[in-house]
Structure formats: C-alpha cells, structure tokens
Amino acid sequence: MTFLQPWVLVALPLVALPLIIHLINQRRFQTVRWAAMQFLLAAKALSRGYSRLRHWLIMALRMAAVAAVILAVGRPLSRGWLALAGGGRSDSAIVVLDRSPSMQAVAAAGGESKLDTGRRQLADSLATLRAGRVLVVSDPAKGPEEVSSPAALVELATAGPIAAAADLPALLQSAYDFIRENAAGTTEIWICSDQRANDWKPDDGAWGGIRDAFAKLPQQVRIQLLAYAAPAKGNVAVRAANVRLESLGRDRRLVVTVAVSRQDDGGRLTLPVKFEIGGISTAVDVELTGREAVLKNHVIPLERSAASRGWGRVSIPADADVADNEFFFAYDEPPPRRSLVVAEDPAAARVLELVAGIAPDKAATPVDLVPPGGLAAAAWNEAAALFWQGPLPEGRDAQLVQAFLDRGGQAVFFAPDRPTTAEFAGCSWTEWTALAKPIAAESWRTDQDLLANTMAGSALPLGDVEVRRSCGLAGELVPLASLPGGAALVARSSRAEGVTFVATTPAPRDSSLAAEGVVLYALAQRSIDRGLAVLGGARQADAGPTAAEIAKACGDWMRLAGDAGSPSTEVGLHAGVFSCGDRLVAVNRPAAEDTALAVADDRIDGLFRGLSFQRITGTAGDTDSLVQEIWRAFLIAMLLALVAEGLLSLPRAAAADRAAKTARPLEAAA
Amino acid sequence: MLTDRQPRSFLDPAVLARLAAVPLLARRPMVGTVSGRHASPHRGSSVEFAEYRKYVPGDDLRRLDWRAFGRSDRHYVKEYEADTNLRLCLVLDTSGSMEFTSGGVTKIEYARRICGALGYLASQQGDAVGITCVAGGIVRTLPPRRSPAHLRLVFDVLEEAKPAGPTRLPEVLHEIAETTRQRAVVVIVSDLFCEPEALATAFSHLRFRRHDVAAFHLLDPQELAFQFQRPTRFFDMEGGGAIFADPIDITDRYHAALEAYLNDLRRVVLESAVDYHRVVTDQPYEQVLARFLVGRAAGRGLR
Numbered sequence: 001m002t003f004l005q006p007w008v009l010v011a012l013p014l015v016a017l018p019l020i021i022h023l024i025n026q027r028r029f030q031t032v033r034w035a036a037m038q039f040l041l042a043a044k045a046l047s048r049g050y051s052r053l054r055h056w057l058i059m060a061l062r063m064a065a066v067a068a069v070i071l072a073v074g075r076p077l078s079r080g081w082l083a084l085a086g087g088g089r090s091d092s093a094i095v096v097l098d099r100s101p102s103m104q105a106v107a108a109a110g111g112e113s114k115l116d117t118g119r120r121q122l123a124d125s126l127a128t129l130r131a132g133r134v135l136v137v138s139d140p141a142k143g144p145e146e147v148s149s150p151a152a153l154v155e156l157a158t159a160g161p162i163a164a165a166a167d168l169p170a171l172l173q174s175a176y177d178f179i180r181e182n183a184a185g186t187t188e189i190w191i192c193s194d195q196r197a198n199d200w201k202p203d204d205g206a207w208g209g210i211r212d213a214f215a216k217l218p219q220q221v222r223i224q225l226l227a228y229a230a231p232a233k234g235n236v237a238v239r240a241a242n243v244r245l246e247s248l249g250r251d252r253r254l255v256v257t258v259a260v261s262r263q264d265d266g267g268r269l270t271l272p273v274k275f276e277i278g279g280i281s282t283a284v285d286v287e288l289t290g291r292e293a294v295l296k297n298h299v300i301p302l303e304r305s306a307a308s309r310g311w312g313r314v315s316i317p318a319d320a321d322v323a324d325n326e327f328f329f330a331y332d333e334p335p336p337r338r339s340l341v342v343a344e345d346p347a348a349a350r351v352l353e354l355v356a357g358i359a360p361d362k363a364a365t366p367v368d369l370v371p372p373g374g375l376a377a378a379a380w381n382e383a384a385a386l387f388w389q390g391p392l393p394e395g396r397d398a399q400l401v402q403a404f405l406d407r408g409g410q411a412v413f414f415a416p417d418r419p420t421t422a423e424f425a426g427c428s429w430t431e432w433t434a435l436a437k438p439i440a441a442e443s444w445r446t447d448q449d450l451l452a453n454t455m456a457g458s459a460l461p462l463g464d465v466e467v468r469r470s471c472g473l474a475g476e477l478v479p480l481a482s483l484p485g486g487a488a489l490v491a492r493s494s495r496a497e498g499v500t501f502v503a504t505t506p507a508p509r510d511s512s513l514a515a516e517g518v519v520l521y522a523l524a525q526r527s528i529d530r531g532l533a534v535l536g537g538a539r540q541a542d543a544g545p546t547a548a549e550i551a552k553a554c555g556d557w558m559r560l561a562g563d564a565g566s567p568s569t570e571v572g573l574h575a576g577v578f579s580c581g582d583r584l585v586a587v588n589r590p591a592a593e594d595t596a597l598a599v600a601d602d603r604i605d606g607l608f609r610g611l612s613f614q615r616i617t618g619t620a621g622d623t624d625s626l627v628q629e630i631w632r633a634f635l636i637a638m639l640l641a642l643v644a645e646g647l648l649s650l651p652r653a654a655a656a657d658r659a660a661k662t663a664r665p666l667e668a669a670a
Numbered sequence: 671m672l673t674d675r676q677p678r679s680f681l682d683p684a685v686l687a688r689l690a691a692v693p694l695l696a697r698r699p700m701v702g703t704v705s706g707r708h709a710s711p712h713r714g715s716s717v718e719f720a721e722y723r724k725y726v727p728g729d730d731l732r733r734l735d736w737r738a739f740g741r742s743d744r745h746y747v748k749e750y751e752a753d754t755n756l757r758l759c760l761v762l763d764t765s766g767s768m769e770f771t772s773g774g775v776t777k778i779e780y781a782r783r784i785c786g787a788l789g790y791l792a793s794q795q796g797d798a799v800g801i802t803c804v805a806g807g808i809v810r811t812l813p814p815r816r817s818p819a820h821l822r823l824v825f826d827v828l829e830e831a832k833p834a835g836p837t838r839l840p841e842v843l844h845e846i847a848e849t850t851r852q853r854a855v856v857v858i859v860s861d862l863f864c865e866p867e868a869l870a871t872a873f874s875h876l877r878f879r880r881h882d883v884a885a886f887h888l889l890d891p892q893e894l895a896f897q898f899q900r901p902t903r904f905f906d907m908e909g910g911g912a913i914f915a916d917p918i919d920i921t922d923r924y925h926a927a928l929e930a931y932l933n934d935l936r937r938v939v940l941e942s943a944v945d946y947h948r949v950v951t952d953q954p955y956e957q958v959l960a961r962f963l964v965g966r967a968a969g970r971g972l973r
C-alpha cells in the first residue's frame with residue numbers, strides 16, 4: 001500500500017496503545033477487603049471462553065480503530081483491485097510503453113485505445129503518487145526520456161502509437177541500464193502492454209539475464225504491469241504481399257496479393273478492400289468466412305503514363321484496431337534476379353547454378369559462378385543471393401560477404417568437403433557424419449522462412465529428400481529442418497539476418513537435393529526473392545530498427561505517405577512510405593502483429609520470478625484511475641470498529657443493571 | 671421506657687418511638703410463660719371467644735354459660751383464647767464479612783440497629799429477648815428473658831460484638847433449633863454468605879421445631895453493583911485467600927453468580943416459609959423494620 005504522507009506511519013506503534021493501557025491498568029491494581037468472595041470464586045469457576053474472547057475482541061477492535069486513524073491520516077492509496085501489494089513513494093518512475101499496433105485497439109467504437117488509456121491512467125497515477133522523476137522508455141535505441149511532469153506523458157509525441165513491434169526485453173534492458181548508470185533510488189517500472197507474444201518474446205534468452213540483473217540491483221525496484229490483454233473483438237487486419245509490376249507491351253499492371261485475417265472465428269463477413277495508387281482508388285469485396293481470406297494476384301491496371309515506380313495503399317473500413325486496417329506498398333520495375341554461386345565442388349556448383357538460374361517467370365536470371373579466389377571482383381551490388389559451398393569465409397572474404405548481408409542480401413551456406421574451424425555469423429561447421437543408410441528430414445518449419453508451405457498451402461517434399469551424409473553445425477542457430485536424432489539439416493543464424501546453413505551438399509553423393517530438386521529450387525528462389533526485395537527500387541520493410549536504419553543510411557529521406565504528425569526522429573517506426581534517394585520504402589507493421597496471441601499471465605509471472613512484480617488488469621477506455629485515495633475507507637473502518645467495540649461492551653453493562661435490579665427490591669420474597 | 675440508662679450508638683429513641691406504634695407479633699402461636707399479647711395454642715382468659723365445652727365437675731362455675739343452660743337445659747362452659755408472651759431469639763452474624771462497607775454503614779452496625787430496635791420493642795411489650803452471636807460457631811449467647819436488666823445485657827452483647835472469622839450459620843441454626851425447646855421467633859440478621867441449600871435444611875429444622883423464622887439479608891450496595899474501574903486484589907474478610915481479578919473480565923460473571931445465588935435463596939425462603947427481607951445497607955433501617963412489623967401485624971389471628 002502506498003501513502004501520500006508516509007511519515008505519519010511513524011505513529012503506527014501507537015496501535016499498541018490500548019494494549020499498553022491495559023497492561024498499565026493491570027499493574028495499577030487496588031486492594032480491597034471483600035466480603036462476597038463466594039461470588040468471585042463462582043465467577044472464576046464459570047466458563048471464561050466467551051468472556052475472554054470478547055475481551056480480546058474489544059482489545060483488537062480498539063487497536064484496529066487506532067490503526068485505521070493513523071493509516072487514514074497517512075492518506076493511503078489504492079492501486080486498482082490489487083491495492084494490498086506493498087509499496088511506497090518511489091524516487092523514479094520509469095514507464096515502459098508498448099506502442100505496437102495492437103495497442104491501438106479500442107474496446108468500443110469511438111473509444112479510447114489501449115495505449116491512450118494506459119498513458120492517461122499512468123499519468124493520473126504518477127501524479128497522485130508524486131513520483132520523483134518520471135521517465136518514458138518507448139524506444140530501446142533512445143533509452144529513457146525524462147518528462148517534466150506525469151501529465152506530459154499524455155501529450156508526449158514519442159509516446160504515441162507506432163507500427164513497429166515493441167521489444168519488451170530490449171525496453172526493460174534499457175530501463176535497467178538507466179537505473180544502474182544513474183544510481184536511481186527506489187524505482188517503480190510501469191509496463192503498459194497488451195501482452196502480445198511478438199512484443200514480449202517470452203522465449204528470448206535475454207529474459208534470464210534481465211531478471212538476474214534486476215535482482216542484483218542494490219536499490220529497490222518494483223515492476224508493475226498494466227495489462228490490456230483482452231483481444232480486440234471483431235478486428236480484421238489487411239496485408240498486401242507479392243506486389244509486382246508486370247508489363248504487357250505498352251500496358252502495365254500491378255499484381256497484388258491481399259490477405260485479410262482475424263483472430264476470432266466470426267461469421268461470414270464481406271469486406272470492401274480499397275486500393276489507392278497514385279490518387280486513384282479502386283475497391284473489391286473480399287468475403288471472409290474463416291480466420292483468413294486471400295485475394296490472390298489481384299490485378300490493378302496502371303495508366304500508360306504512370307511512372308514505373310510508385311506506391312499505393314490497401315485498406316479496409318476502420319474497426320476495433322485501426323492500426324491494421326491499412327497497408328502500404330511500393331512497386332518498381334523488378335531488378336534482375338542475379339545471384340552468386342561459390343562452390344568448391346563442381347557437382348554442387350552445377351546444381352546450384354541451375355536452381356538459381358531458372359526463374360519462376362520470364363525475367364532474366366543471371367548467375368555468376370565465382371571462383372573462390374575471385375570474390376573481390378564479383379558483382380556484389382547487383383546480386384540478391386549468394387550460394388556458398390565450401391569452408392566458411394574468413395578475412396577479406398568474410399568482410400565482403402558481411403557487407404553483402406548488411407546491404408540486405410541473402411546467403412545460403414552448404415557444407416564444405418573439409419570443415420574448418422572458421423566461424424561466420426556465429427556458426428561453424430563441425431564434422432561430417434557418414435550415414436549407414438540414407439535418411440530424410442524428420443520435421444521442418446512449414447509456417448515461415450525458406451521451407452514454408454506454398455501459398456496454396458502445400459508442404460515442400462522435404463521428406464522425400466534423402467541425406468546420405470550430413471555435416472554437423474555449431475553456434476547460434478535456429479533449426480528450420482531437423483534430421484532424426486535432432487541434428488539440424490537446415491538452420492538459420494540467430495545472430496545475423498539472411499544467413500542460412502544446409503548441413504549437406506546438392507552433390508549426388510551427399511544428398512538427393514538435386515534429384516528431388518523442388519526443395520532446393522524453392523529454397524534458392526525464395527532466397528533470391530528476399531534479396532530482391534532489398535535490391536529493387538521499391539522495398540517493403542517492417543517498421544522497426546531495420547526501416548529506421550534504412551532511413552538513417554539514406555540521410556535525405558522524404559515522407560510520401562503515412563501519419564504526417566509522427567516525429568521525424570521516428571521515421572521507420574511508423575507505417576507509411578518514404579523515398580530514399582531514387583528508392584521507395586514502404587514501411588508496415590510486422591506480420592506477427594496480425595497473428596500474435598497474448599502471453600499467458602503465468603508465463604509473464606515466470607519472466608519476473610524473484611522480482612517485485614504486480615499485474616494490474618486494465619481495459620481500453622476505462623475511465624477509472626489506477627490509484628485512488630482510500631482514507632475514507634479507513635475512517636469507515638474505524639467507525640465500524642468503534643461501533644463493534646461499543647456493542648461488545650454493552651452486554652456487560654446490561655447484565656449489571658439487571659443484577660442490580662433483581663437485588664434491590666425491598667419486598668419480602670417469602 | 672428505656673430500661674437502660676447507658677446511651678447506645680445503635681439505638682435511636684426517635685425511631686424506636688415511631689416503631690413502638692406497631693406491635694411485634696408472631697406469625698404462629700407462641701407458648702409463653704405469662705400472659706401477653708401473642709396468641710397461644712392453649713385456652714385462656716382473654717376476651718376472644720374460642721368454643722363451648724360440656725361442664726365437668728371441678729370446672730369453675732363462673733365460666734358456666736347460663737344462657738346456654740336456659741336454652742338447652744344442659745351445662746356448657748364457655749372457653750376463651752389465651753394470650754401469652756413470646757421468646758425473641760436474635761441471631762446476629764458476627765462473621766468477618768459483616769464488617770464490610772463500601773462507604774456507608776457497616777453491615778454489623780446495620781445489624782446492631784435492627785437487633786437493638788427489635789429487642790427493645792419486644793421487651794417493651796413484655797416478651798423475652800435473647801441473642802446469639804454466630805461466626806464459625808456460637809460466639810456468645812444469651813437465652814431469652816423478660817427482665818429489663820436482661821435487655822441491657824443483650825445491648826451489651828450487641829455493642830461488644832466484633833466481626834471476625836468465617837460464617838457457619840447453617841450449623842449454628844441447627845444448634846439453635848435443637849436447644850430452643852419452646853416456640854420462639856428466631857430473627858436472623860446476616861449477609862447469608864453461605865450455600866442456599868445448607869440454609870434450606872437449617873430453616874426447615876427451625877420450622878419443624880415450630881419456630882417463627884425471620885431473616886434480614888444484609889447486602890452492601892457495592893456487593894450488588896460490583897463497580898470497580900481497575901484491576902483489584904480482593905482479600906477475603908473471613909480469612910480466606912486473595913483473588914486478583916480484572917473487573918472488565920469478571921464483572922458479568924460475578925453478576926451471573928450473584929443472580930443465581932439470589933434466585934436460589936428466594937426459592938429456599940419460599941419453601942421454608944421464612945419471613946425474608948433483603949436489605950441493602952444504604953436503606954433506612956426504620957423503613958425496613960416498619961415494613962417488617964406491619965407485615966406481621968397484617969397476619970395476626972393465626973393460631
């Protein structure tokens with residue numbers, strides 16, 4: 001419980017006053033010569049149970065009344081429905097804001113969003129609590145930002161909604177760094193979030209370190225989670241994918257695949273999906289019966305005079321969460337599907353050259369077969385993907401590959417003939433394992449990444465691929481396909497973006513990847529597609545650090561679409577389109593925002609195990625304050641205690657009167 | 671007429687003069703030695719007609735009813751009720767508890783006043799007065815006598831009575847019942863701090879011996895109210911141990927025990943036909959005695 005005047009609690013020992021008076025009275029006894037001893041003896045012999053209980057009840061009620069008065073004078077504060085957790089006035093209050101798109105959900109049409117509700121409730125609460133300093137952590141890259149007063153939290157531009165996911169581990173790490181570096185005193189961390197899994201990343205290994213770091217802090221840190229976990233009812237999200245410009249003679253058209261999805265199973269719903277391209281709007285109805293409906297390869301004809309490069313927006317009518325009701329996209333003439341192949345084994349090189357060189361459409365697909373010694377002369381700037389079979393690059397080669405990856409390129413490494421100790425992207429090859437008989441992959445990720453199911457929902461035939469020899473992998477890996485026994489067949493680096501490892505080679509002696517070419521072909525073409533998304537004149541980017549880095553690297557970016565009121569310092573975090581030189585970058589919320597489920601309460605409790613943690617459940621649009629003064633309740637409690645004490649004391653007096661009345665009459669009884 | 675010239679602290683002439691207007695009467699016939707104002711079980715020479723009886727030789731011819739002879743030609747003797755004196759046995763409790771007072775008069779002093787006034791009134795109407803002081807046993811006793819000089823001795827005993835020792839009233843009452851051979855009015859002045867059941871047997875014993883038993887139950891106001899503000903160590907005035915008690919803790923149970931005792935005592939005196947008077951020592955003793963005497967006068971005529 002928190003008190004506005006905690007110094008009054010110094011008087012709490014006065015609670016013992018009734019007890020002390022009782023004890024003093026016990027010591028101040030008088031001596032009386034008494035005649036009617038037989039009644040005293042009889043009284044002593046009578047059952048004392050109720051009398052003693054009443055005696056102690058009266059004592060307890062008196063003490064409770066004194067305690068209630070002291071607590072009321074201390075001006076206690078109630079914190080929502082969990083008011084009994086301990087706490088006092090803190091020196092610093094750090095507000096960790098989850099500004100992700102899902103926090104813009106409202107409980108009722110026209111109501112306040114979760115984020116706005118949280119900011120307002122926190123501002124009210126912190127004003128009531130009179131925290132010493134108020135800081136806001138909304139972007140791990142910037143760290144805590146101090147505000148002049150709690151009320152400023154509501155108007156703070158950098159505390160507004162963004163399209164990027166919130167990285168809660170990074171935000172808390174930022175809060176921890178501030179506490180440690182500034183030697184803040186008693187600190188209260190208020191997390192305002194809707195507990196979405198993609199924001200919290202409960203499986204992230206960083207949580208353990210954060211928990212231990214907070215536990216070791218010398219100062220007291222209380223963590224409060226203001227949770228708005230209730231999902232937005234009836235919310236539908238729209239997303240565009242595979243936006244490509246096609247030319248048919250002099251005519252050009254835009255092909256867009258649109259997906260609308262929702263979290264709950266509602267009834268049949270017909271949604272008007274609106275496209276806006278170059279100021280011209282078109283609409284098409286999409287019928288949603290399950291959780292997701294896909295409008296595949298929707299063709300939008302473009303004017304002949306329209307530029308080959310442009311941007312557009314697809315939207316649906318506003319619902320419970322406006323943040324996922326629109327999606328920006330940019331388009332341009334597709335760049336050549338150039339890729340680089342570096343292989344020490346000619347058999348593998350031939351296969352890789354084939355799968356990289358056959359494009360899914362009629363576009364040109366040049367493949368540069370680069371000898372191991374000629375990396376420096378390769379066309380790195382024009383390539384979308386790199387297929388590497390051989391020892392991991394070291395030295396100058398590693399720098400070239402890393403620069404290629406930093407630019408957005410994709411790299412797929414196949415096992416070398418003779419593994420070395422070289423390490424790249426946090427991973428290294430160990431040694432070959434000769435298998436007695438060919439084996440196939442036991443499991444693989446079908447929901448995302450390079451081995452995901454096709455858009456029609458069919459799984460890649462990875463189970464048909466025979467692996468005759470596999471090479472071990474070590475390091476920071478996320479398995480995408482596993483062999484029997486748990487060894488990784490395909491894995492991506494968790495340290496570096498766009499790096500994938502295949503624990504065998506396409507050579508016939510090692511696997512049937514070449515013979516069962518579908519898997520290898522899909523893997524190669526998907527890698528090239530990913531690389532092309534970065535290389536082209538139009539690029540799609542998830543809102544977040546990546547998009548922010550693009551804008552930062554560009555320098556002279558210009559906002560073309562999106563929220564004009566968003567701060568320029570947060571470019572890349574808001575949905576929209578900005579130009580970067582002669583390139584267009586469309587920034588949207590991450591895909592996980594549309595599907596992420598809330599992390600269970602006990603799971604979050606586990607993340608803060610051992611720390612002073614409290615959860616307060618909130619509702620979007622809730623007008624109640626989190627913290628309220630409850631001194632009236634204590635005064636009422638005091639009155640009740642006194643009334644109860646009086647009632648308990650009354651029967652004794654009534655009995656005395658009755659006894660006196662029965663004994664006083666003068667009339668003869670006989 | 672005061673036969674005692676020595677002033678007694680417990681006698682108030684004004685009170686005695688007012689009380690003398692009401693005679694002290696017994697509730698049942700008394701067997702006295704001389705003629706008095708109390709009903710006797712025997713035939714006598716009072717003016718109150720009793721019955722006719724056939725004349726037998728030897729009867730006094732003056733008592734022959736000639737009118738009856740004239741009407742019936744038979745000889746009848748007219749008999750009248752006899753009036754006699756009574757024996758007033760005062761039983762004064764001199765146990766230690768009688769010394770208690772909460773600020774006013776002590777119970778022993780109150781008892782002296784009652785005994786002194788009753789003794790004087792009885793003596794004035796020619797009745798014999800005796801006194802027995804009881805505590806752990808009979809402390810002192812004077813048998814009932816009619817002489818004024820004996821009344822002085824009774825007053826001396828009253829004056830010299832010192833409260834001390836425990837109460838063994840029931841045992842003493844049994845002894846009095848056995849030793850008092852003739853019918854008497856036994857007036858017990860005590861706080862009756864003993865078991866009601868033990869008193870019941872003693873009262874029944876006295877009643878069996880045809881004694882008219884009256885009891886003045888003296889109680890101090892504080893003994894009824896039990897109003898203490900602080901924890902108190904109670905020392906037994908009759909030589910028992912001490913009890914430490916917090917009034918907050920024990921008052922209700924004290925009252926419960928007192929109420930139970932008084933209810934039991936009320937039942938006992940009703941069953942034993944005892945002329946019971948509960949007296950709180952802050953009441954005027956004149957009022958108490960007047961009520962006692964008037965109540966007895968209203969019941970005159972029983973033989």
